[in-house]
Amino acid sequence: MPNDLAVDHRPDDLPPDMTSISGVDPQEWYAERGYTDGLPIAPPTPETVAAVVTALGGDPDFQEGRVPPRWGVLSRRTLAINIVMAGCRPEYAPVVRAALKAMMEPHFNLNAIQATTHVVAPLTIVNGPIRNAIGMNAGHGAFGPGNRANATIGRAIRLVMLNVGGAQPGVLDKSTQGTPAKYTYCVAENEEESPWAPYHVEHGYRETASTVFVIGAESNHNINSPLPNDPEGILNDVISTMTTVGHNNARASGHCTVVLSPEHARSIAAHGWTRHDVRCYLQMYATNKFGVLAHDHKYGKVYNRHLPRWYRRQLDSDIPIVPSPDNIHLFVVGGTAGRFSSFIPGWGHYNNPVLRAIDGELPTGHGPICVDGTCYL
């Protein structure tokens, strides 16, 4: 039974997480208790909560996990309350749950992501048929406002982190500056406009599967590359953006996300380059000199514990942004006009991204995985 509920007018016949607030403005009631992200919420009702619980498979007391750092129990009922508050339609609920279950995998390290001084926020990218079934935006302005599914799925995730995870800014969330990505951060891959196999197929899932990819991420950083029409030219501009030294990948390695616009992706693919080629090129040439990261030892001798042990640390050593092409997660997102792509720094080696099927199914597991003509055994 919940042990820290605000109970003020609760008749005995109500569940312990419900209170009669007739005559009270619900927006004020939720805001006063710190149950929101600062924006007005959609007040839950018995009917809307029940509809989402049904969409999650019923059994409202079923525990989907615990959310750090408060380690609140995420029952389906509690999840449904937050999903309704975020403004989701019931059919979005399985996507929200899949993303949260991926984030609750221990190697995702959500506990530290919630509490760190860094600006990191979990980014969710959806693949597969469910994108279109629930009307997600993978095209123009996909990272921005205007699409209910994108906006409210990301918001529901954040409300769970705030309410169940207890990540209130300045309390358990110690992010120095925070980021708008902490309101909502969810998009879909534009599979229809991509010249390549979708991300989840590259990683062994069938095309008919629907998946969520989650990663600890900064906001997306623009890559304005209007002139080049060949892989090297476009990707050199991507590399220029990747090799700024202020983000965590530069100083602490780990994983990152590169999101190409459809125009950029098609220009690259027209030269026969595969996803694998792109990731290998970026990993090989996106480097900084160790001396730049160490400020040439101006402030004292620097070893940098956050980089892999096997890196050379002479001042002229090339330090990759990430240690492997597999640590670059490549997606195609955006509208059909515009040569604007994004680099999305990760959080360093403290976070491992997770790919998970929305229905919990495992990848195909049948023989080699073949993507764009290359098979991995």
Next chain:
Amino acid sequence: MNFATPIYGYDPRGSVVADRLSLAPRVASLDGLRIGVLDNAKMKARKLLDGTTDILRRDHDLAAVNYYLKEGFSYVATPEMIAEIAANNDVVITAIGD
């Protein structure tokens, strides 16, 4: 806006199930005790901890100073490391050292 119809407020936080733990008893003196030093892997943690243990060695008759390094500052210490620290030390010091 009419708020007269029956409406309900929902607590969205869920429950917390946890055992309440008490702090270990304070020691009266460090003399003769084994000091565990847990470096959380921040850039300057070692420098801060080395300075601290130098002072403790100077002012107390320590039985031992045992040094431990986490894999990363944003990782929890492994259960094996925690068990080893608990088994082989009487007092533990940690520091961030950013």
